[in-house]
Amino acid sequence: MANSTNPVLTVTQLTSLVRTSLESEFLDFWLEGEVSNVRMPASGHMYFTLKDANSQIRAVAFRSIVRQIRFSLEDGLQIVVRGRMTVYEPRGDFQVVVESIEPKGVGALQIAFEQLKTRLAQEGLFDQTRKRGLPFLPQKIGIVTSLSGAAIRDILTVLHRRCPIMSVVIYPVPVQGEGAAVRIAQGIRQCNQMGEVEVLIVSRGGGSWEDLWCFNEEVVVRAIADSDIPVVSAVGHEIDVTLADFVADYRAATPSSAAEAVTPVLRDIKESIAMNVGRVIQGMEHQLQIFRHRFQTAQSACPHPAHIIQHHAQCIDDLDHRLTQAISRVYSVWRPRIDSLRVSLNAHSPRRSIRQGSLVIHQLLVRLQNVLPSLVTLKRRELQRVITLLQDLSPLATLARGYSMVELVASGDIVRSIGDVEVGTRIRARLFDGHLSCKVEKVQKDASHLDL
Amino acid sequence: MATIKFEEALSRLESIVAELEKGDLPLNDSLKIFEEGVKISKTCLKMLDDAERKVEIMVQEKDGKKRLEAFSVEPPKEELN
Amino acid sequence: MATIKFEEALSRLESIVAELEKGDLPLNDSLKIFEEGVKISKTCLKMLDDAERKVEIMVQEKDGKKRLEAFSVEPPKEELN
Amino acid sequence: MATIKFEEALSRLESIVAELEKGDLPLNDSLKIFEEGVKISKTCLKMLDDAERKVEIMVQEKDGKKRLEAFSVEPPKEELN
Amino acid sequence: MATIKFEEALSRLESIVAELEKGDLPLNDSLKIFEEGVKISKTCLKMLDDAERKVEIMVQEKDGKKRLEAFSVEPPKEELN
C-alpha cells in the first residue's frame, strides 16, 4: 500500500472495507467471557457485552438464536459463544454475531454434541428440504416416550381435549440413562414396522442437559431421519435443544405443543364442514332463486298471442264491412244508370215513328181514294159530252121523220133502185126504232121518177 | 175490248162526231159510223164503270167491311153504274 | 213483301198519289198505279201493324206479366189488328 | 249471356238509345236496334240482379247461420229469389 | 289453406277492398274480387279461429288438468270446433 497513491476514503468506504476484512477473517470462532449489559428490546434480538480482565467486546444474538438459548443470560455469567465478527456500520462498532451460547464449563459433552451436529448437518440430515408436513388429521398417532413421565400424560390430555376420536399407540421406552437411546431408536423403528400410525411423537419431559442427552445420540437421530412416518420431537422444555429436534420433521417446544401440532381441534373441523355445507346449500338455493326469478320474469312478460289474434280479427271485420259496403256502392252506381237507360229506351221506342208513318200513309190513302173517282168523273163527263154530240147527230133522226132504209138480207147492200130486187128477194127495212124483214112481192117502177 | 184504250176510243168517237157533223155522208155510212160511235161510247162507259167498281172494291178491301157498307150507302156512286 | 222497305214503299206511294193527282195519265195507267198504290199502302200499314205488335210484345216481355194484362184491357189497340 | 260483359252491353245500350234519340233511322232498323236495346237492357238487369243476389248469398253465407235465420224471417228478401 | 300465409291473405284482402272502394272496376271483375274477398275473409277468420284454438290448447296443456276441465264446461267454446 503506497501512501502517496492511496485515494482518500470516505468513512463509509473504510467502514465497509473493515467489515469485509473482519468478516472474512473471523468467520467462525469460540469466545469465552463474562456477560454484562444484557439488553433485549422489542425486536427480540439480544445485545450484551463480553469482557475479561482487560477487554470487552460487543455481541448480538439475533432472535432465532435467542429462541434456542436454553438458559437465561444474566450479567456476570461466564459463557462460551460460537460466533463470527461483523461491523455495525452506522456506528462503526465491531461486534460478535453470536451463533450459539453455552454456559461455560459444559465441556466434552458439549464439544461432542457440536461435532455430531456438524457431521450430521454436513450429511444433510437437518436440511429443511427433508422435512415433511404433518398430516392434517391422522387417524392414529404413535408416541415414543416413557410411561412414567409427565410427557405422556400431557400429550394424552391434549390429544383427548382437541380430538377425542384420536387413537394412540404408545411405545413405552426409557428416556434417560444407559441404553435409553437404543430403546428410543427401536421404538421409532418398531412404529414404522407396524405402519399403523400416521405421525409419531418422540418425547420426554424436562430434565438436565445430561438427562436429555440420549436425544442427542446418533442412533436416535438416525432412527428419526430414517422414519417413514413424520416425526414430531418434544424434548424437555422450550430452552432445551437436542439433535432429535434438529432432525425431526417438526420440533415442538413441549409435549403438549407436540400433541397440539399433530391434531386439529375436532370441533373446529366439524364446525368448518357444517359451515361450508351451509354455504354450499345457500349458494345453491341462491342460484335457484336467481334462476327462478329470471324465469318468472320472462314467463310473466310473455305476451299472449290472443291480443295479436284479436287485433287481426278486428282488422278483418273492418275489411269485411268495407268490402260489403263497397260492393253495394258498386250496385248503387250501376242500377240507376241502367234504369235511366231503360227509361230513355222506352221513350224512344219505334211506336212514335210507327204512329207517324201510319198517319202519313192514311193521308196518302185518302188522297189516293179521292183522286181516282174524280178522274173517272172527269173522263165520264168528257165522254158524256161526246156521246150527247153523237146522239144529236144520229141518222136515226131522219128515219124518225118517216123515212126507212131497205137493204138486201143476203148482202146487206142498200136497195136504192127497184132494179136491185126481184120478186121474192128477201129484204129488210129499217125504221127509226127497228127493222122489218120482208119479201118482195111486186116490182113497180115509179112514175114520178125522172130518168135523166 | 180490253185491248183498246179509253182515250183512243174517246178520240175515235170524237172523229165520228166530227164526220157526222160534216153531214156529207150517205145515210148508210152515217148510220154505220153512228152505230160504231154508239158502240164505242158504250165501251167507254163500261170502262169507266169498271174502273169505278174496281176502285170501290179496292177501297173496300182495304178498309174492310165497314167502309164497304159506308160506300154502299153513297148514292152518288150508284148513279155511275 | 218483306223485301221491300217501308220507306221505299212510302215514297212510291207518294209519287203514285202525286202522279194521279196531276191527272194526265191514261185511265188505264191511272187505274194500274192506283191499284199499286192501294197495295202499297196496305203493305205499309201491315208493316206498321207488325212493327207495333212486335214492339208491344217486346215491351211486354220486358215488363213482364203485369204490363201485358194492362195492355189487353186497352180496346183501341185491338182495333188495329 | 255470360260471354258479353256488362259494361260492353251497357255502352251498346247507350249508343242504341242515342241512335234512337236521333230518330232518323229506317223503321226496320229502329225496330231492330230497339229490339236489341230491349234485350240488352234485360240482360243488363239480369246481370245486375244475378250479381246482387250472388253478393247477398255470399254475405249471408259469410255472416253465418245467425244472420241467415234473421234473413229467413224477412219475407221481402224471399221474393228476390 | 295452410299454404297461404295470414299476412298475405290480409294484404290481398286490403287491396281488394281498396280496389272495390275505388269503384272503377267492371261489374264482373267487382263481383269476382268481391267473391275472392269474401273467401279470403272467411279463410282469415278461420285461420284466426284455428290460431286461437291452438293457443287455448297450448295454454291448457301448460296449465294442466284444472284449466282443461274448466274449459270443457264452457259450451260456447265447443261450438267453435
Place this chain on the structure above:
Amino acid sequence: MATIKFEEALSRLESIVAELEKGDLPLNDSLKIFEEGVKISKTCLKMLDDAERKVEIMVQEKDGKKRLEAFSVEPPKEELN
C-alpha cells in the same frame, strides 16, 4: 329434455318473449314461437322444480332421519319420481 341446458332454455325463452314483445312477427311465426315458449317454459319450470326438489332432498338427507320421515308422509312428492 335432458339434452338442453337450463341456461340455454331460459335465454331462448327470454329471446322469444323479446320477439313477441316487438310484435312484428307474422301470425304463424308468433304462434310457433309462442308454442315453443310454452314448451320451453314448461321445461324450464320442470328443471327448476327438479333442481329444487333435489336440493331439498339432499338437504333433508343431510339433516338426517327426522326430516326424511317428514318427507315420506308427503304423497305429492312421491308422484314426481
Place this chain on the structure above:
Amino acid sequence: MATIKFEEALSRLESIVAELEKGDLPLNDSLKIFEEGVKISKTCLKMLDDAERKVEIMVQEKDGKKRLEAFSVEPPKEELN
C-alpha cells in the same frame, strides 16, 4: 392414506363453496357440485363421527414377542374427560 382423502375432501368442499358463491356456473353444473359438496360433507362428518378412540400400548411378552394392548388410562387421566 384416508387422511389425505379427508384433507382433499375438505379442500374440495372449500373450492365448491367458492365456486357456488361466485354463482356463474350453469344450473346443472351447480347442481352437480352442490350434490358433490353435500356428499363430501356427509362423508367427512360420518368419518369423524364413526371414528373410535383407541389408546393402545406396545407390550413385550416374556418370549420377546410384541403386541398391542389396550392402555387403560390411569385415574389421573380420568380427570381429563
